[in-house]
């Protein structure tokens with residue numbers, strides 16, 4: 001499914017006009033029919049501090065309530081100490097086309113006194129999804145229908161009007177090579193038009209300076225003028241200044257629109273003059289969903305996979321080559337399994353050695369204890385012997401005295417009697 005990147009050298013291709021009907025001109029329709037039958041899937045991650053409007057935006061994007069009413073916080077409940085990862089899925093149908101949407105939210109992000117580790121659970125979740133896919137890919141009976149990799153990550157920037165915060169930079173840098181990053185300015189209705197322009201400028205400067213990669217629709221040779229202009233317009237709006245709302249409000253001219261009502265007027269979500277919501281939806285859903293998925297599979301996942309296999313000591317070629325060379329792929333899978341087995345064996349050896357060492361330690365300890373007890377008993381016996389020895393010599397002394405007395409009496413050398 002690699003579009004527009006041909007691994008085969010050009011000279012091997014013979015260009016020919018067909019004289020009669022073969023039928024592969026029908027392939028796009030087949031593909032379309034199959035896709036429509038299978039449905040599409042999109043795994044969308046939202047990252048940003050609580051209250052920046054993440055759940056509202058998701059519901060606005062897909063035009064349906066993705067979440068139930070917010071759970072009331074129990075004041076007695078323990079406050080979580082880490083960022084959570086929360087997943088909600090929904091099956092949406094639009095004109096007979098099914099989309100299986102999974103939204104991955106990260107409650108708790110940025111809520112702590114020290115947020116320097118906030119990115120960890122997020123990165124772990126992304127990696128876990130890559131690992132599961134890699135595991136699946138290497139199974140004999142694959143079930144590749146489950147693609148749980150993150151296809152896009154909307155990063156919510158607080159509408160401060162200053163520039164990116166250190167936390168934004170840290171987290172975006174941790175994420176940009178693992179997900180398609182789409183930065184947005186949250187609640188942009190709280191800023192004036194001029195403020196937004198300056199803010200966008202500063203954010204883009206930061207992003208460039210920090211060499212943070214954000215998602216950009218790829219260019220294809222055969223893109224028509226209209227597509228090129230549309231893509232350029234989308235990119236010109238990054239970071240998208242968005243407004244989210246599922247509420248219908250009445251405009252002064254009597255229309256009912258999704259928006260937010262203020263004493264000075266109404267901000268319309270779906271009006272391109274008012275905010276960049278439409279551009280964001282174009283990027284994520286209408287125009288580039290497939291490209292988000294493709295970049296995830298062919299670039300982000302491939303990089304992860306290569307790094308992972310390299311860390312296991314396996315050399316490998318690009319996915320394009322793997323696709324065209326099944327024996328190469330098999331060989332690679334065999335190596336992957338061998339490497340995993342070797343790692344498992346090494347782990348087991350480690351555990352075994354540790355257990356042996358523990359046992360030895362214990363034996364040594366009981367040996368020491370035995371030795372101590374033996375010594376104590378020996379000492380005791382020694383003491384007893386010494387005492388007996390003393391007693392014996394006392395007895396001998398008394399006996400000697402008695403003998404002397406006796407012999408004195410015998411020879412009349414004794415006392416008065």
Ligand code: GDP
Pocket residue numbers: 048049050051052053054055056057186187188189190242243244245260
């Ligand atoms: P989350 O914690 O990031 O999921 O934020 P929520 O979607 O729950 O929104 C938090 C609050 O901000 C709610 O009261 C929303 O009505 C409000 N909100 C959401 N989006 C916007 C927006 O674009 N503009 C303004 N002014 N308020 C918003």
